[in-house]
Amino acid sequence: MFEFGFTEEQNMLREMVRDFTNNEIKPIAAKIDEEAKIPKELITKMAELGFLGISFPEEYGGGGFGEVGYCLMQEEISRGCMSTATFIGAHQSIGTNAIFNGASEEQKKKFIPPLASGEKIAAFGLTEAQAGSDSFHLKTKADIVGDEWIINGEKLWITNGGIADFIALFARTEKGISLFAVDTNVPGFKAGQPEKKMGIKGSVTNALSFENVHIPKDHLIGTDGRGFIYAMKTLDAGRLGLGAACLGVSKELLELSTKYAKERVQFDHPISHFQAIQFMLAEMAVMIYNMESIVYRTAVDYDLKKDISRQSAIVKYYCSESLDKVVDFAVQIHGGMGYSQELPIERIYRDSRINRIFEGTNEIQKGIIAREIIKKNGKV
Numbered sequence: 436m437f438e439f440g441f442t443e444e445q446n447m448l449r450e451m452v453r454d455f456t457n458n459e460i461k462p463i464a465a466k467i468d469e470e471a472k473i474p475k476e477l478i479t480k481m482a483e484l485g486f487l488g489i490s491f492p493e494e495y496g497g498g499g500f501g502e503v504g505y506c507l508m509q510e511e512i513s514r515g516c517m518s519t520a521t522f523i524g525a526h527q528s529i530g531t532n533a534i535f536n537g538a539s540e541e542q543k544k545k546f547i548p549p550l551a552s553g554e555k556i557a558a559f560g561l562t563e564a565q566a567g568s569d570s571f572h573l574k575t576k577a578d579i580v581g582d583e584w585i586i587n588g589e590k591l592w593i594t595n596g597g598i599a600d601f602i603a604l605f606a607r608t609e610k611g612i613s614l615f616a617v618d619t620n621v622p623g624f625k626a627g628q629p630e631k632k633m634g635i636k637g638s639v640t641n642a643l644s645f646e647n648v649h650i651p652k653d654h655l656i657g658t659d660g661r662g663f664i665y666a667m668k669t670l671d672a673g674r675l676g677l678g679a680a681c682l683g684v685s686k687e688l689l690e691l692s693t694k695y696a697k698e699r700v701q702f703d704h705p706i707s708h709f710q711a712i713q714f715m716l717a718e719m720a721v722m723i724y725n726m727e728s729i730v731y732r733t734a735v736d737y738d739l740k741k742d743i744s745r746q747s748a749i750v751k752y753y754c755s756e757s758l759d760k761v762v763d764f765a766v767q768i769h770g771g772m773g774y775s776q777e778l779p780i781e782r783i784y785r786d787s788r789i790n791r792i793f794e795g796t797n798e799i800q801k802g803i804i805a806r807e808i809i810k811k812n813g814k815v
Contacts, residue, residue, distance in 0.1 A: 439731070441503075441507070444500075445500070445503060445504060445507055448489075448500060448504055448507055448508065449507045449508075449510075449511060451484070452486070452507070452508050452511040452512060453511045453514075455480075455481075455484065455486075456511050456512055456514055456515035456516075457515070459477060459480060460477070460512065460515035460516050460519055461514075461515040461516070463477070464515055464516040464518075464519075464779065464782070465776070465779070465782065467516055467518050467519065467636075467637035468516075468518065468636050468637060468782050469636075470637075471629065471631075471636040471637060471639075472637055472639070473518060473519055473522055473637045473638070477519070478522075478553065478556075479553075481523070481553065482552060482553025482554070483553075485497075485498045486508060486512075486523065486553075487523065487526060487527055487550075487551065487552070487553035488527065488531070488547075488550065488551025488552060488553065489504055489505055489508050489527070490502055490504060490505035490527065490528075490532075491531070491535065491547060491551045495535075495543055495544065495547040495548055495551055496547060496548035496549075496551040496552050497547070497551040498551075501734075501737075501738040502672065502675065502676075502734045502737040502738050503731065503734045503735060503738055505527070505528065505676060505679075505734075506675065506676060506678075506679035506730055506731065506734045507679075508523075509523065509524065509676050509679040509680045509683065510679045510680065510682050510683035510686075510730075511683055512680070512683070513679075513680035513681070513682075513683035513684045513687075514683045514684060514686065514687040516637065517634070517635055517680065517684060517783065517786040517787070518635045518636060518637030518638040518786070519637065519638075520680045520683075521594060521635045521638040521680075522594070522595060522637070522638050522639075524594075524673065524676050524677065524680065525557075525558055525559060525594035525595045525638070526550075526556055526557050526558070526595055526599075527557075528669075528672050528673045528676040529559035529603070529669050529670065529672070529673040529794075530550075530556075530557030530558050530559045530595065530599070530601070530602075530603050531547065531550040531551065531557045531603070532669050532672055532673075533559055533603035533614060533656075533665055533666065533669040534546050534547065534550070534557070534601075534603050534614070534616055534656055535547055536657075536665050536668050536669050537614050537656040537657030537658075537661070537662070537665035538656050538657060539657065542616075542653075542656060542657075546601070546616055550601065555600035555601055556595060556598055556599050556600050556601075557595065557599055557600070557601050557602070557603060558593050558594060558595040558596050558599035558601075558602050558603070559593070559594070559602075559603050559669070559673075560590045560593055560596075560602040560603060560604040560605060560617070560643060561573070561590070561605045561666055562590060562591050562592050562593065563575065563588070563589060563590055563591055564589065564591055567591075567592075568795065568796055568798075568799050570605075570663075570666065571612070571663060573588075573605060573606070573607060573612065574588055574607065575587070575588025575589070575590065575604070575605070575606040575607065575645065576588055576606055576607050576608075577606035577607065577608050577613060577615060577655075578608070579608070579652070582651065582652045583649045583650065583651060583652060584615065584649070584650050584651075584652060584654065584655060585647055585648065585649055586604070586606055586615065586617065586623075586645045586647075586648040586649075586650065587645055587646060587647060587648070588606060588644075588645050589642065589643065589644050589645070590602075590604075590642065590643040590644075590645075591642050591643075592630070592640055592642075592793075593640065593641055593642070593643050594638055594639070594640050594793075595638075595639060596626050596639070596640065596641035596642070596643050597626040597627075597629055597639045597641040598639055599619055600618065600619055600620070601616055601617065601618060601619065602616075602617040602619060602643065603615075603616065603656075603669075604616075604617045604645075605662050605663070605666055606662075608659055608660065610659045610660030611659075611660035611661075611662070611663070612660070612662040612663040612666070613655060613656075613659050613660055613661070613662040614655070614656040614657060614661075614662035614665050614666070615650060615654050615655055615656060616650075616654045616656055617645070617648065617650055617654065618650065618654075621648055621649065621650065622647075622648070622649075623645060623646040623647045623648040623649070624643070624644070624645055624648050625643070625644045625646070626641045626642075626643055627641050627642035627643070627644070628641070629641055630642075632789075633785050633788065633789075634782075634785035634786035634787070634788055634789055635786050635789055667744070670747075670794060670795060671737070671743050671744055671747040672737065672747070673794045674747040674748065674750060674751035674794045674795065674800075675730065675733055675734060675737060675743065675746075675747045675750050675751075677750075677751055677754070677755065677790060677793075677794050678726065678729070678730045678733075678747075678750035678751055678753075678754035678755075679730050679734075680790075681726065681754035681755055681757065681758040681787075681790055682723065682726040682727055682730050682754060684758065684762075684783055684786075684787070685719070685722065685723050685726060685757065685758050685761045685762075686723055687783075688719070688761050688762055688764075688765040688780070688783065689716065689719045689720060689723060689761070689765075691765065691769075691778075691779075691780065692715075692716060692719065692764065692765045692768045692769065693707070693716060695768060695769055695772070696712050696716065696768055699770075706768075712768060715764040715767065715768055716764075716768075718760070718764065719760075719761045719764050719765075722757040722760065722761055723757075723761070725753065725757070726753065726754045726757055729746070729749060729750050729753060729754075730750055730754065732746075733746040733747060733749075733750050744803065744807070745803065745804060745807040748795075748800040748801075748803040748804050749800075749804055751790075751794055751795065751797070751800050752797050752800040752801060752804070754790075755787075755790035755791045755797060756791065756797065758787045758790060759787055759788065759790075759791065762780070762783050762784050762787045763784075765780050765783070765784075766780055766781070766784055
């Protein structure tokens with residue numbers, strides 16, 4: 436008989452992150468939103484606990500917990516603050532992971548340890564003005580001149596862009612799209628002002644410009660011309676981590692909504708006695724059960740080195756769509772209080788909307804899923 440369960444180490448990791456979230460993140464989550472900034476002290480604490488490299492092998496300075504451990508961590512972090520979960524995701528799951536996916540052994544030993552430890556912060560530089568969903572047609576160029584690459588171009592909507600020490604940058608060379616590790620402490624690099632966003636305000640998002648930026652020849656990651664392949668593999672993990680974050684905050688919303696429904700009295704009864712409220716709680720629970728099932732099934736496959744492109748698209752699509760429904764139910768159950776900044780519900784409502792857009796829009800995910808279904812003659 437097959438029985439899925441987490442290991443003792445994984446359960447200990449969850450408890451540690453949950454305690455940290457309850458004690459260090461939840462008390463300042465509203466402040467992070469209001470000030471549109473994650474305190475450096477919080478980032479330092481997370482780095483010291485190994486959160487910023489939890490998925491990477493220990494030999495490169497990581498925690499050795501793989502994708503399952505990363506998803507457990509993001510699930511718990513998101514219960515406190517989706518801005519903080521977004522910062523971690525951009526740094527670890529796509530920024531650092533892009534370099535890890537493409538790098539040679541020598542490059543992994545050079546670049547990964549300072550990123551996994553949190554000594555350095557990473558960002559993922561793919562999106563451009565005319566290359567959002569259509570990322571294959573990016574225009575940023577990298578030309579080889581002697582022992583250096585010279586990079587010119589602009590990137591948009593880059594999470595962590597203004598605070599990153601390294602950009603996992605995708606640029607076009609003579610051989611196609613390639614991946615580069617770009618140190619931001621170089622002449623010609625500039626991060627624009629942080630974008631003013633509806634949600635995940637604590638997560639900094641910037642436009643980036645590269646004007647004759649010189650980087651060493653060996654900062655080309657992996658093979659010239661294979662950058663798009665590295666990007667797509669990286670986004671598989673990014674979409675999976677996003678699903679885990681959606682799962683975590685959905686669990687938080689169900690707990691908050693259930694507690695409120697049992698305490699709020701109308702017509703001489705707690706509103707939890709009314710079928711209309713019960714049905715909303717039931718629908719939330721069903722979606723959470725499904726989310727949890729597909730997130731960890733896919734995370735296990737990722738750790739087993741299986742191709743998860745279709746599964747990660749399903750996870751991203753289903754979990755982000757479900758979170759929007761869950762948070763809407765939460766607002767409705769809380770009534771006027773759900774619309775007030777006195778409770779975290781309205782912040783989560785604003786934070787949740789981006790999940791259907793970044794890491795590839797949900798329309799793109801449906802296209803990926805459909806192509807695979809057609810290719811396999813309808814077999815899931």
